[in-house]
Amino acid sequence: MYIYIEREKDLHAHSGYTMDPYNYPMNLEYSDFFEFNDWKDDDLPLIVSGYPVSQNYAANEMVNSGGSNSYHEDPNTTSGDSRSGRENKKTAEKVAFKTKSEIDILDDGFKWRKYGKKMVKNSPNPRNYYKCSVEGCPVKKRVERDTMDPSYVVTTYEGIHNHHGPSQL
DNA sequence: CGGTTTTGACCCGCGC
Protein backbone atom coordinates (compact mmCIF):
# COMPACT_ATOMS: atom_id res chain seq x y z
CA MET A 1 0.00 0.00 0.00
CA TYR A 2 1.32 3.30 -1.03
CA ILE A 3 -0.31 6.60 -0.45
CA TYR A 4 0.64 9.78 -2.09
CA ILE A 5 -0.49 13.10 -0.79
CA GLU A 6 0.31 16.45 -2.24
CA ARG A 7 0.00 19.59 -0.27
CA GLU A 8 0.81 23.09 -1.24
CA LYS A 9 1.20 24.80 2.02
CA ASP A 10 4.65 25.67 3.15
CA LEU A 11 4.68 23.86 6.42
CA HIS A 12 8.08 24.51 7.72
CA ALA A 13 6.84 27.41 9.76
CA HIS A 14 4.63 25.20 11.87
CA SER A 15 6.38 23.03 14.33
CA GLY A 16 5.08 19.97 16.00
CA TYR A 17 2.26 18.66 13.89
CA THR A 18 2.99 19.65 10.35
CA MET A 19 2.65 16.17 8.97
CA ASP A 20 -0.22 15.08 11.09
CA PRO A 21 -3.32 14.95 8.88
CA TYR A 22 -5.49 15.10 11.96
CA ASN A 23 -4.42 18.61 12.46
CA TYR A 24 -3.91 19.71 8.90
CA PRO A 25 -6.50 17.92 6.81
CA MET A 26 -7.29 21.06 4.91
CA ASN A 27 -3.85 21.39 3.53
CA LEU A 28 -4.25 18.39 1.32
CA GLU A 29 -4.47 19.19 -2.32
CA TYR A 30 -5.13 15.73 -3.60
CA SER A 31 -4.08 12.22 -2.92
CA ASP A 32 -3.30 9.19 -4.94
CA PHE A 33 -4.21 5.92 -3.36
CA PHE A 34 -2.50 2.99 -4.89
CA GLU A 35 -4.22 -0.36 -4.71
CA PHE A 36 -7.02 1.38 -2.97
CA ASN A 37 -9.59 -0.95 -4.41
CA ASP A 38 -8.27 -3.66 -2.15
CA TRP A 39 -9.23 -1.56 0.78
CA LYS A 40 -12.41 -3.13 2.08
CA ASP A 41 -12.72 -2.91 5.79
CA ASP A 42 -12.98 0.26 7.69
CA ASP A 43 -12.32 -1.29 11.03
CA LEU A 44 -8.63 -1.05 10.60
CA PRO A 45 -7.05 2.35 10.45
CA LEU A 46 -5.01 3.76 7.67
CA ILE A 47 -1.70 4.86 8.97
CA VAL A 48 -0.32 8.18 7.89
CA SER A 49 2.93 9.43 9.21
CA GLY A 50 2.65 6.93 11.98
CA TYR A 51 -0.83 8.03 12.97
CA PRO A 52 -4.10 6.35 12.15
CA VAL A 53 -6.46 8.13 9.83
CA SER A 54 -10.05 7.31 9.04
CA GLN A 55 -10.74 5.48 5.84
CA ASN A 56 -13.64 7.70 4.95
CA TYR A 57 -11.39 10.64 5.04
CA ALA A 58 -8.98 8.81 2.84
CA ALA A 59 -11.68 7.83 0.39
CA ASN A 60 -12.82 11.38 0.05
CA GLU A 61 -9.35 12.42 -0.86
CA MET A 62 -9.02 9.69 -3.40
CA VAL A 63 -8.01 10.83 -6.83
CA ASN A 64 -6.53 9.07 -9.76
CA SER A 65 -2.82 9.08 -9.98
CA GLY A 66 -0.77 11.14 -12.31
CA GLY A 67 1.57 14.02 -12.19
CA SER A 68 5.16 13.78 -11.31
CA ASN A 69 5.25 10.72 -9.19
CA SER A 70 7.37 8.72 -11.54
CA TYR A 71 9.57 7.52 -8.75
CA HIS A 72 6.69 5.64 -7.22
CA GLU A 73 6.40 1.98 -7.69
CA ASP A 74 3.58 0.76 -9.82
CA PRO A 75 1.39 -1.28 -7.49
CA ASN A 76 0.42 -3.59 -10.31
CA THR A 77 3.96 -4.56 -11.05
CA THR A 78 5.63 -4.11 -7.75
CA SER A 79 6.72 -7.50 -6.58
CA GLY A 80 3.13 -8.65 -6.88
CA ASP A 81 2.16 -10.33 -3.67
CA SER A 82 5.53 -10.52 -2.11
CA ARG A 83 3.94 -9.48 1.12
CA SER A 84 2.54 -12.57 2.70
CA GLY A 85 -1.18 -12.74 3.20
CA ARG A 86 -3.57 -10.02 2.30
CA GLU A 87 -4.41 -8.59 5.63
CA ASN A 88 -1.72 -6.01 5.50
CA LYS A 89 -3.51 -4.41 2.61
CA LYS A 90 -5.59 -2.67 5.17
CA THR A 91 -2.65 -0.92 6.65
CA ALA A 92 -0.69 1.69 4.84
CA GLU A 93 2.97 1.13 5.30
CA LYS A 94 4.19 3.86 3.06
CA VAL A 95 2.93 7.36 2.77
CA ALA A 96 4.39 10.06 0.62
CA PHE A 97 3.85 13.72 1.29
CA LYS A 98 4.67 16.22 -1.37
CA THR A 99 5.11 19.60 0.20
CA LYS A 100 5.94 22.90 -1.35
CA SER A 101 8.85 24.20 0.60
CA GLU A 102 12.15 25.89 0.07
CA ILE A 103 13.58 24.09 3.03
CA ASP A 104 14.52 20.46 2.96
CA ILE A 105 14.15 19.68 6.60
CA LEU A 106 10.49 20.01 7.53
CA ASP A 107 9.71 19.65 11.17
CA ASP A 108 7.01 17.02 11.55
CA GLY A 109 7.33 16.88 15.29
CA PHE A 110 9.43 13.77 15.48
CA LYS A 111 13.06 13.35 16.15
CA TRP A 112 14.91 11.74 13.28
CA ARG A 113 18.38 10.42 12.87
CA LYS A 114 19.84 10.56 9.39
CA TYR A 115 21.48 7.32 8.42
CA GLY A 116 22.07 7.63 4.73
CA LYS A 117 22.15 9.77 1.65
CA LYS A 118 22.13 8.77 -1.97
CA MET A 119 22.02 10.50 -5.26
CA VAL A 120 18.89 9.71 -7.21
CA LYS A 121 19.40 8.67 -10.77
CA ASN A 122 17.93 10.99 -13.36
CA SER A 123 17.89 13.67 -10.75
CA PRO A 124 20.45 16.17 -9.54
CA ASN A 125 19.00 15.97 -6.07
CA PRO A 126 20.01 13.59 -3.32
CA ARG A 127 17.71 11.48 -1.20
CA ASN A 128 18.09 11.43 2.54
CA TYR A 129 17.26 8.51 4.81
CA TYR A 130 16.05 9.04 8.34
CA LYS A 131 14.97 6.83 11.19
CA CYS A 132 12.91 7.71 14.22
CA SER A 133 15.23 8.35 17.13
CA VAL A 134 12.96 6.77 19.68
CA GLU A 135 14.40 3.55 20.99
CA GLY A 136 12.80 0.55 19.37
CA CYS A 137 10.65 2.57 17.00
CA PRO A 138 10.87 1.16 13.48
CA VAL A 139 9.60 4.17 11.56
CA LYS A 140 11.72 5.44 8.72
CA LYS A 141 11.35 8.25 6.28
CA ARG A 142 12.99 9.49 3.11
CA VAL A 143 13.24 13.01 1.94
CA GLU A 144 14.02 14.16 -1.54
CA ARG A 145 13.26 17.06 -3.77
CA ASP A 146 10.81 16.56 -6.61
CA THR A 147 12.70 16.17 -9.84
CA MET A 148 9.98 17.69 -11.93
CA ASP A 149 9.28 20.58 -9.65
CA PRO A 150 12.17 21.32 -7.32
CA SER A 151 10.01 23.66 -5.30
CA TYR A 152 8.45 20.58 -3.76
CA VAL A 153 9.85 18.27 -1.16
CA VAL A 154 8.71 14.66 -1.12
CA THR A 155 8.70 12.98 2.25
CA THR A 156 7.98 9.27 2.41
CA TYR A 157 7.08 7.68 5.70
CA GLU A 158 7.31 3.98 6.33
CA GLY A 159 6.15 2.09 9.38
CA ILE A 160 4.10 2.79 12.43
CA HIS A 161 5.37 4.58 15.47
CA ASN A 162 6.10 2.59 18.54
CA HIS A 163 5.02 5.40 20.77
CA HIS A 164 2.56 8.24 20.84
CA GLY A 165 2.88 11.91 20.48
CA PRO A 166 5.55 13.77 18.66
CA SER A 167 8.61 13.81 20.79
CA GLN A 168 10.73 16.56 19.51
CA LEU A 169 12.87 17.41 22.46
C1' DC B 1 30.46 13.05 26.75
C1' DG B 2 26.26 11.45 24.15
C1' DG B 3 23.65 11.80 20.28
C1' DT B 4 23.79 13.16 15.40
C1' DT B 5 25.80 13.90 10.74
C1' DT B 6 28.80 12.60 7.23
C1' DT B 7 30.26 9.58 3.81
C1' DG B 8 32.29 5.62 1.62
C1' DA B 9 31.71 0.87 1.99
C1' DC B 10 28.76 -2.75 2.08
C1' DC B 11 24.59 -5.64 1.11
C1' DC B 12 20.88 -7.50 -1.62
C1' DG B 13 17.67 -8.46 -5.40
C1' DC B 14 17.27 -8.39 -10.13
C1' DG B 15 18.13 -8.32 -15.16
C1' DC B 16 21.39 -9.34 -18.46
Place this chain on the structure above:
DNA sequence: GCGCGGGTCAAAACCG
Protein backbone atom coordinates in the same frame (compact mmCIF):
# COMPACT_ATOMS: atom_id res chain seq x y z
C1' DG C 1 28.83 -13.93 -12.44
C1' DC C 2 28.50 -8.91 -12.97
C1' DG C 3 26.79 -4.39 -12.68
C1' DC C 4 23.39 -1.36 -11.33
C1' DG C 5 20.01 0.84 -8.34
C1' DG C 6 18.08 1.24 -4.02
C1' DG C 7 18.89 0.83 0.82
C1' DT C 8 21.74 0.44 5.10
C1' DC C 9 25.99 0.29 8.20
C1' DA C 10 29.41 2.33 10.75
C1' DA C 11 33.52 4.80 11.91
C1' DA C 12 35.04 9.12 12.34
C1' DA C 13 33.88 13.81 12.59
C1' DC C 14 30.87 17.01 14.44
C1' DC C 15 28.40 19.72 18.01
C1' DG C 16 25.83 21.37 22.13
